[in-house]
Amino acid sequence: MQQQLMGVLPFLLVLVAFYFFLIRPQQKRQKERMRMLNSIKKGDKVVTIGGLHGSIVDLNDERVTLKVSDNTRLVFERSAINSVNNEENASSADVEEKKEKADNK
Template sequence: MLYIFLQTTSPSSGGFMSFLPFLLIMVVFYFFMIRPQVNRQRAEQKFQEELKKGDKIITAGGIYGKITGVQEKKVIVEISDNIKISIEKNSISREKSLNIPTQNK
């Protein structure tokens, strides 16, 4: 009976080696998914903090305008002559002056 029991049990193949593929997947996941997202969030927050009067912007809804006033969480945007709207900083998509293509003549 003891002989049969010893034949059926196999030696374990190391605990760390069985978790190594999962550990590698987690490291790859961090560098390709989590880290770029954190960097994007930091850049977006920095962009929102650096908004100032006179910046030309595009909102997430596609409205072009010029910032005429900056508050803590909102900005006042002039979208046409004497037409101003108040929007949250989070809804600003990008700065228009950064996306103008340069033409070589």
């Protein structure tokens, strides 16, 4: 019985390691992405997965309309949004950067 347990133990340890190093972080990123996609609203400045910058002028459950220039509006799937670049996000990033610089001095 103990030999069987010793034979299965390395396999179980590998499974636990896979969970904590691969599966769990991926689930956290996926939840954060879904939270970000659900919280976008009109006026938000976003970047698509293709690198296109624009501001949201219309959105529904499936699609987002971005204003890229004065005369150009493009329609994307909501899942094509890579990041939201609001002034709030930029200012908090600036504050964190200043804290890091102060800590390094």
